[in-house]
Amino acid sequence: MRSLSMLRLAAQAPRRSGPVTSTLGCTLHRRRRASSTYVINNGAHALPPWATKQRHAMKQGFSRAGATLCAVYAAIIGICLLAGYFASDDPKSRFVFFQLPIAVQGGLLQEIGFGPVLERLNWVLAYLVLGGGTFVTLYLVGAAIERKVAK
DSSP, X not given: OHHHHHHHHHHTSOOOSSOEEXXXXXXXXXXXXXXXXXXXXXXXXXXXXXXXXXXXXXXXXXXXXXXXXXXXHHHHHHHHHHHHHHSOSOHHHHHHHHHGGGHHHHHHHXXXXXXXXXXXXXXXXXXXXXXXXXXXXXHHHHHHHHHHHHO
């Protein structure tokens, strides 16, 4: 965490030639490239390679944390659908398994007055409307968490 904030401070440093010393005693060396980037040289505490890849992915707009949250939700949906199809022949238990991944969203929409609209949706449309919105929300939450951790 500290290394990433140091990198951000170094990028805002005035343009000078040669090394720049930060307030924490790290020496920041400027690389000569098309874009001005800084490398932190703090002895054995250099910036790890995965951190630069993560920052590069964030600049491109892809959030690993958001994708991970979406993958977990997709796995929950898959497990519930498989359990609904193969668990038993009881229609009530099948309904409960199908409803589990979208129950919270459906309950919230019923509370704000969209109950009659939800009653007319079949399972496919319900999953597209409620699940699709949940995927977008989970991705945005993961991206926000990733940005907050990177600061």
